[in-house]
Amino acid sequence: MSTQTVTDLKSPRSLVILAIFLVVVIGVGALIGINTAPGEWYAQLNKPPFNPPNWLFGPVWFTLYALIAIAGWRTFLAEPNGLGMKLWYGQMALNWLWSPVWFSLHLLWPAFIVIIAIFALVLAFIANRWDRDRLSAWLFVPYALWVGFASLLNLSIAVLN
Helix, strand or coil: CCCCCCCCCCHHHHHHHHHHHHHHHHHHHHHHHHHHHCCHHHHHCCCCCCCCCHEEEEEHHHHHHHEEEEHHHHHHHHHCHHHHHHHHHHHHHHHHHHHHHHHHHHCHHHEEEHHHHHHHHHHHHHHHHHCHHHHHHHHHEEEEEEHHHHHHHHHHHHHHH
């Protein structure tokens, strides 16, 4: 089944690490979201008919960030210096970069390049964890689906504008 297993998830040290992952991932994501909230510029853009309402993004990202944090925590406990963690750090850095590129700098095509890179790293993380920690891989599946959808949305808005 698994070449590397996640063990001792309920130890005090493990739970502290989980709390840190949750606070950092959700906290930084919320801070970036607040500081790059869609404004007048975004409201004026032409959008495709499948563009979700703005209120949906907050709850979706909160949920995804919790799943991302848990997968990162589990991967960190199993292989803190492994490829899985490197992929996790890479997707997280790009995830946090996308909103400022899109909402603050208004760079639609560079944001598309960033989101495609996020998507590739998310898929690589799933592939990396699949035989090592299937739960962490599955925790990234909703994220992959959302980033795939967001990539199509990013591309559509870039083309329309």
